[in-house]
Amino acid sequence: MPDYTLKIRRYDPESGDAAYWQDFTVDLAPERSVLDGILRARDQEDGSLSIRCSCQAAICGSCGVRINGKSALACNTKLSDAAERAQRGGINNEATSNGAIVVEPMGNMPVLKDLIVDMDAVHWKKIQRVVPWLLPEGEPPEREYIVDAEAMIDVTQSMACIQCGACVSACLSMEVDPEFIGPAALAKAYRFVGDPRDAHHEDRLRDLAEDPHGIYDCTHCFACIEVCPKDVAPMSQIMRLRRRATGDYAIKDSNNGYGHEKAFVDIVERWGTLHEAQLLPRSFGDGSLVKGQTRPAAVKQLIDSAPAALRGLARGKVSPRKVLIHPKLPDQKEVRRIYEEIEGRDERIELNLYIVGEEGEGGADDKEPVQGESGAES
Amino acid sequence: MRVAYWPGCVSRGFTPELHGSMELVAPLLDIELIELDRANCCGAGVIAEHNQELVDTLNARTFAMAQRVAGSAGMMNICSTCQGAQSECQQRLDADDDYRRLINQHLRPEGLEYKRGDDWTNKNLLWLLVEEIGLEKLRERVVRPLEGLRVAPFYGCYIVRPTGRLGYGEFPDRDRYLEWVIDAVGATPVEYAGSHKCCGFPVITMNKATSLRQAGRHLADAIDADADCLVTPCPLCHLNLDLQQPDAAKFVERPLDIPVLHFPQMIGLALGLEPKELGMGKHVVRTRDVERKVAALAAV
Numbered sequence: 001m002p003d004y005t006l007k008i009r010r011y012d013p014e015s016g017d018a019a020y021w022q023d024f025t026v027d028l029a030p031e032r033s034v035l036d037g038i039l040r041a042r043d044q045e046d047g048s049l050s051i052r053c054s055c056q057a058a059i060c061g062s063c064g065v066r067i068n069g070k071s072a073l074a075c076n077t078k079l080s081d082a083a084e085r086a087q088r089g090g091i092n093n094e095a096t097s098n099g100a101i102v103v104e105p106m107g108n109m110p111v112l113k114d115l116i117v118d119m120d121a122v123h124w125k126k127i128q129r130v131v132p133w134l135l136p137e138g139e140p141p142e143r144e145y146i147v148d149a150e151a152m153i154d155v156t157q158s159m160a161c162i163q164c165g166a167c168v169s170a171c172l173s174m175e176v177d178p179e180f181i182g183p184a185a186l187a188k189a190y191r192f193v194g195d196p197r198d199a200h201h202e203d204r205l206r207d208l209a210e211d212p213h214g215i216y217d218c219t220h221c222f223a224c225i226e227v228c229p230k231d232v233a234p235m236s237q238i239m240r241l242r243r244r245a246t247g248d249y250a251i252k253d254s255n256n257g258y259g260h261e262k263a264f265v266d267i268v269e270r271w272g273t274l275h276e277a278q279l280l281p282r283s284f285g286d287g288s289l290v291k292g293q294t295r296p297a298a299v300k301q302l303i304d305s306a307p308a309a310l311r312g313l314a315r316g317k318v319s320p321r322k323v324l325i326h327p328k329l330p331d332q333k334e335v336r337r338i339y340e341e342i343e344g345r346d347e348r349i350e351l352n353l354y355i356v357g358e359e360g361e362g363g364a365d366d367k368e369p370v371q372g373e374s375g376a377e378s
Numbered sequence: 379m380r381v382a383y384w385p386g387c388v389s390r391g392f393t394p395e396l397h398g399s400m401e402l403v404a405p406l407l408d409i410e411l412i413e414l415d416r417a418n419c420c421g422a423g424v425i426a427e428h429n430q431e432l433v434d435t436l437n438a439r440t441f442a443m444a445q446r447v448a449g450s451a452g453m454m455n456i457c458s459t460c461q462g463a464q465s466e467c468q469q470r471l472d473a474d475d476d477y478r479r480l481i482n483q484h485l486r487p488e489g490l491e492y493k494r495g496d497d498w499t500n501k502n503l504l505w506l507l508v509e510e511i512g513l514e515k516l517r518e519r520v521v522r523p524l525e526g527l528r529v530a531p532f533y534g535c536y537i538v539r540p541t542g543r544l545g546y547g548e549f550p551d552r553d554r555y556l557e558w559v560i561d562a563v564g565a566t567p568v569e570y571a572g573s574h575k576c577c578g579f580p581v582i583t584m585n586k587a588t589s590l591r592q593a594g595r596h597l598a599d600a601i602d603a604d605a606d607c608l609v610t611p612c613p614l615c616h617l618n619l620d621l622q623q624p625d626a627a628k629f630v631e632r633p634l635d636i637p638v639l640h641f642p643q644m645i646g647l648a649l650g651l652e653p654k655e656l657g658m659g660k661h662v663v664r665t666r667d668v669e670r671k672v673a674a675l676a677a678v
């Protein structure tokens with residue numbers, strides 16, 4: 001059996017020493033997991049090496065760590081794959097690994113000991129923030145709630161979450177804004193906003209849209225989608241929350257989330273390509289150019305952002321002419337027609353790749369790939 | 379090689395030097411650009427957030443136009459965000475025949491149709507350069523190796539994640555290409571924490587602090603790693619890293635003064651083009667030091 005070297009980040013707050021790296025070499029079959037490697041190192045070399053784990057089958061969500069810089073479940077990552085990645089060199093490993101598999105505690109959460117992070121202080125606190133239980137209207141029915149199975153398809157993806165925190169660990173907005181509600185909690189929020197039994201969709205959305213660390217604080221970096229072991233695609237759930245907030249409830253939030261989306265979509269409808277000079281004023285005015293240049297709060301934001309625009313003008317990046325006049329596409333009427341055909345309909349059509357599968361050959365008669373409103377993107 | 383060329387909105391808007399330098403660099407690499415000047419915005423993730431059917435139709439329209447360019451090797455873009463936004467739509471269009479038919483119905487009045495084809499591709503210049511043109515050929519064409527120039531790569535999220543959608547199965551090293559190209563043009567790739575992180579641009583109007591703390595932090599890390607400049611294949615990243623750099627400095631409370639090159643500009647320098655023709659004077663952060671270093675390098 002091959003030898004694998006694990007380079008593990010150690011830290012013991014009681015010792016008073018700083019964190020340090022320690023190498024362990026374990027002799028295990030390639031298909032065994034990184035968790036097996038860590039447990040073997042603990043059993044054979046150092047009983048104080050600490051990690052949380054239980055199911056060892058990617059179900060309980062307790063063994064989240066960073067392997068070669070990438071957040072993952074230790075029990076769900078093969079030693080051979082991790083070693084191959086390490087040989088190639090991880091991206092931005094903090095340690096020079098010399099081919100060793102680098103294992104660190106998850107990011108964005110305080111370390112309690114070795115590979116154990118404080119999930120309560122960050123992850124669970126944020127989950128609580130979104131009121132993660134059903135808020136139905138009125139008295140509960142005598143027996144169970146009856147829901148159309150179709151109506152629940154939309155939330156199955158967010159229900160697949162095992163609360164491992166890998167997405168929280170990888171989130172690039174949270175790295176600079178620890179108050180960001182974050183991917184796991186927002187995916188959980190969608191689980192209720194998409195549930196027909198819940199009676200507080202609009203309140204939930206308004207709350208998350210108005211919070212400066214809510215749905216409009218996600219920087220669309222795909223890190224959570226990349227690392228999630230259960231394909232929950234938290235960012236896609238956040239985009240659904242935004243879509244519902246703007247499209248279904250027209251919630252005009254003070255973070256300009258509504259304005260930015262409306263401005264962008266309207267500009268492309270009108271010109272076909274992005275007219276950047278109008279994007280900011282329209283964004284600050286809930287999508288309206290006039291409001292964006294007259295409403296006091298919008299004007300203040302516009303002035304705050306003026307230096308960047310002036311710098312652009314000064315360097316000849318943009319000419320005054322370009323600011324004022326933006327050419328329409330030659331066939332702009334076709335773009336408008338497409339908008340009318342699609343936006344003129346009441347339902348939104350989405351293809352749910354999580355449900356139909358990414359490798360779908362398509363065309364099979366027994367499946368229903370296109371759903372009104374409640375579809376999902378991967 | 380002839381390609382159906384989609385420059386994107388920003389390269390003809392707020393970063394005209396990007397489109398300009400691409401046009402100069404293309405012939406030096408034997409790329410013939412057939413510009414898709416009737417195509418529309420890719421949606422940059424925002425139209426996707428608004429309505430999926432709409433964004434898929436808009437991009438299917440662009441693909442259909444690209445597929446009609448006779449003799450083209452495929453479609454080429456010069457923006458990480460276009461790449462990611464369009465790959466997302468292409469994945470859905472290719473995954474399901476019924477869905478593709480539905481989308482194509484919207485294109486029919488214009489006489490267009492997007493056809494799924496396993497060998498039809500839409501590639502960013504970065505991918506095209508490494509996978510189709512080849513680094514060997516690039517090396518042969520270099521007349522001014524950028525020796526001594528320390529360049530920090532900055533990819534842009536949309537071209538590195540999610541790997542499943544962006545062809546990393548077939549091309550696992552796509553998250554390495556910038557370093558490879560920097561090396562091929564004779565410069566030194568700089569390792570630093572931010573190379574594959576987010577520039578923060580998508581939330582600049584919604585949360586300026588989150589946005590510019592990201593940009594500022596990556597710029598600072600590149601400075602601390604002794605980089606002379608950054609290079610990026612994404613004009614939106616360029617906006618946050620260059621145009622917004624003076625503001626970003628305030629958010630990270632330290633001076634920042636590091637130029638950011640567009641990907642074709644860096645190649646252009648190595649192929650013998652001059653900073654001025656590559657539009658480097660249009661950057662907000664002065665590129666003087668880079669220009670001085672380049673000027674000191676004798677053309678071979």
Ligand code: SF4
Pocket residue numbers: 167170171172173174182183217218219220221222223224225234235238
């Ligand atoms: S996409 Fe949004 S929620 Fe997901 S990791 Fe990035 S910033 Fe965080």
Ligand code: SF4
Pocket residue numbers: 160161162163164165166167168183184187227228229230231232233234
């Ligand atoms: S969304 Fe995915 S990565 Fe995040 S906690 Fe749930 S299972 Fe883990």
Ligand code: FES
Pocket residue numbers: 052053054055056057058059060061062063064073074075076
């Ligand atoms: S031990 Fe349960 S998910 Fe890894």
